[in-house]
Amino acid sequence: MLPALAQFRVEVSGVGLTQLPIALVAFRGQDAAPQKISDIVQADLERSGQFRGVDASGQALDDTSRPDWSLWRQRTADSLVGGSITRLADGRFDVKFRLWDVVKGQELGFQNYTVPQGDLRLVAHRIADFIYEKLTGEKGIFSTRIAYVTKGGSRYALWVADADGENAQAALASSEPIISPRWSADGQQLAYVSFESRKPVVYVHSVSSGQRRQVANFKGSNSAPAWAPDGGSLAVTLSRDGGSQLFTIPASGGEPRRLTQSASIDTEPVYSADGGTIYFVSDRGGAPQIYKMSSGGGSPSRVTFSGTYNISPAISGDGRWLAYISRVGGAFKLQVMELSSGNVASITDTTADESPSFAPNSKLIVYATHLQGREALMTTTLDGKIKARLAGQAGDIREPDWGPFRKQ
Known part of the structure; x- marks a missing residue:
């Protein structure tokens, strides 16, 4: 530890x-x-x-x-x-x-x-x-947990902390990058990508025992894991057949099933709360935009139209909101879209936002950004009116993911 x-x-x-x-x-x-x-x-x-x-x-x-x-x-x-x-x-x-x-x-x-x-x-x-x-009248999220990655010098660490950033416990330390931590819906496991074998490999890690297993270690790149809500499978991005495409794979490992068939890069999948839809990023239109399709595959439809570069989708648990990162000029800014209307609001005044993730009650978003020259974790209300900085002292902080409600 x-x-x-x-x-x-x-x-x-x-x-x-x-x-x-x-x-x-x-x-x-x-x-x-x-x-x-x-x-x-x-x-x-x-x-x-x-x-x-x-x-x-x-x-x-x-x-x-x-x-x-x-x-x-x-x-x-x-x-x-x-x-x-x-x-x-x-x-x-x-x-x-x-x-x-x-x-x-x-x-x-x-x-x-x-x-x-x-x-x-x-x-x-x-x-x-x-x-x-x-x-x-809404459920509180203060006893939930967040996961995030720090980089200090040449060391990377994956942390699990309280929702206010306190009480951080290290789940993994490595001299190679750790990226894309994602909670399972039951809060018992984290999927992430580790480069410890000098290439990206997807692991699943038990939070309580610390035991882990390789889920995707195919030829080429294995990245961007996303849990299906039932916990039985993961959507991942694999380049085993050439370009980066979306696949599903059993959470216990096994043979992946291909979801997308395109000549473009398809990546960063995320499931809707009901498991019926996958949102993802593709450059099939010439630049990265967010698309959605049935979780079983099929023909995707485009979701983002404002701006020429939109990545890192996150879907609220109530299905009402899409958070993502848009490049505006040279800045990377957190955006929130109301899915029913398509209305988009830019809710930060920072310029290096990344990795948004919704609280399980859909009322707050955690994200990483740069403040005073350092990477930091922030939470914000959906209207951007109230922000809180969770400021750690040990290294740069990145890639937060907000865990589910905890069982009492």
């Missing part, structure tokens, strides 16, 4: 149009605990773009309190969170919290967790998920 990255710093910028004002009072006992639970919860909620923190300084409140509604209404909080964290005799921690609706003057929920010290961050993310779902 490699040492974890230095602590990530989450910087949130921008203001959304409608943000829910929420007050999070410091949990009783958290100053003596290894993690500041209420701070983690507040950072999660603000990063989502849906919440605005209300000043809760100078107030004592926990899960046994009855709030002073008039005080919190004066502070313009619509909702309020108080809790406690207690170290037990066996070394575990007891974490409790309550969520209140200040406007109505009533409790919205109570939760209690008893966990080892190593799970305190996960508990904080689960609390944020609970609050997010109660107040927005």
Whole structure:
């Protein structure tokens, strides 16, 4: 195991149009605990773009309190969170919290967790998920994970981290490039491309055990893995028959089946959430554009028409949005298309964006870009109004992929 990255710093910028004002009072006992639970919860909620923190300084409140509604209404909080964290005799921690609706003057929920010290961050993310779902009606994504690659000197590493970039664990280290990590739909496996045998080979890696297997190591290039939603197969780009074409291959390995028959380069496949459609990049029209076709193959249709260079498609889980990278002048910029209308919005002011990936609730996108001369991970809301930088200290960060919802 490699040492974890230095602590990530989450910087949130921008203001959304409608943000829910929420007050999070410091949990009783958290100053003596290894993690500041209420701070983690507040950072999660603000990063989502849906919440605005209300000043809760100078107030004592926990899960046994009855709030002073008039005080919190004066502070313009619509909702309020108080809790406690207690170290037990066996070394575990007891974490409790309550969520209140200040406007109505009533409790919205109570939760209690008893966990080892190593799970305190996960508990904080689960609390944020609970609050997010109660107040927005949507599922929260704070306890999910992201995978990404770093390059430091001549060393490459594949990391699995919490959705806020903290708690990074190294899954693989290599002196040769690692690219294109992709989560399976059950969150148990990562597919990726490694050059450790001096050519691109597709591997599948068990996140819990660290065991891995080669899935595609054919003559030529093996690249761009994408999981079918049922986890039984992968779409890959192979050059075994000449030019780069799309194939499907069983996740356990085996003989690939060819999907595209063109004289052009077809690559970067991605499945729709229902598994019925594959989106991919092709230069069959003379320049890279995004196309779609039935996941069983067949005649593709073009999806992107604005701009002359569009790559790296990502599809939201709700099927409404396509994120991709477009070259505009000399800049590479993140674009979001509403698939039903074809309307496209450019949502960043950076110029070296890459590798967009949707959160599993379709509300945020993680991507890599350059800021102040360094590669960094960012999250953004779909309208580009709220961005958060997840800034690591150890090497350049690239190729993020957002994992699925975790089982409780």
